Amino acid sequence: MSYPPDPNNPNNPYGQPPAAQGYGYPQQAPPPPAAGYGYPQQAPAYGQYGYPPVAAPPQSMPGLMVTARVLLFIVGGTQVLAALFCLIGAAAAKDVVSNSDSSDEGLLALGNAAAGVAAVIGVVFALAAALSITLGVKFGKGGNSVRIITIVYGSIGGLLGLLGLLGSFGAEKGQAANLVVALLWVAISVIWITAVCTRDGVNWFNRPRY
Template sequence: MSYPPDPNNPYGQPPAAPGYGYPQQAPQAPPVPGYGYPPAAPGYGYAPAVPQSMPGLVMTTRVLLFIIGGVQVILAGFCLIAAAATKDVVTKTSSTSDDFISSIGNAAAGILLVVGVVWALAATLSITLGAKFGKGGNGVRITTIVYGSIASIFGLLDLIGGISSKVTVNIIIGLIWIAICVIWITAMCVRDGVNWFNRPRY
């Protein structure tokens, strides 16, 4: 029967030092990440949140672009029809009227034609921008800002003209148009709007 060595016995076998006579454990290598998953780099901050759905203010801007585009189509059609009708009247009455009246009629028809084409181009731009809000990038955002800035100038001119001539309709239209342009520009400049148009696309 054996007994454990007495630690107080001066003639006993000294205890073995730890690590001698035993194989030392090799240092373990860090775990290797699985294939297909890159190792996550330690970041010092948080990446901007990527919106999963279109932010509310951006969606409002998109709806307003479609509504304004529809109104612009109606105005373009009205101006083009009026231009054609004016030209027809001038052509039918050219034999009985003097040259001065005919020139005024032709000038009016030309102005209506140009205004109709401008409204048609504006309608195309409005509807195209609204359609590209879903998949468009930063170029759509910048174009919308420029479009809203230029359009707000026309709204301001309409407002000033309405105030100077005391025409209530022009004042109301000018205020509404300026408010719409401010919504467009604001939606494109806030953080949610910037993140939406700069989000990664796969």
């Protein structure tokens, strides 16, 4: 009894020849190289268009920023007290000059000048206090302009502190007190500038606001 030829038999002359790999036929892809020497363990993560992903904005104020903010409030309160002291002193000096029975024109002019200088210093302290407190308040929701104003304010404060240091070495009386005040002012100014110039500070002021 004869059977029909098996089409899958390679010896069958009537069967279909096996397909050879080559042109027109898909070839088996080689296996991927194992991670090791000469091959990266893990491809670096990149964001859109091949750039590294942007760091997420901080959700809370950085620690150094909190310190700078507290110092702004403390300095602002001290400046308010200094402004009140100068203005009260100017008013008292003016009252003394007005009620004086002295006929010395030079003494009266000197008293009026002292009262005027004290009043001007008191106004300067009041303006500085307003700026310090406003910057401290704006640290929470302020933008990049607050950061720039803080840098300028800290730079001016640091320069005044350095001038105070130079002047304290030439003073015979109160040298230690002047030196401590000047050093504190320089240190506070450096903290202000450093806090807003660090990466965390820049990201904080440039964070998106909704």
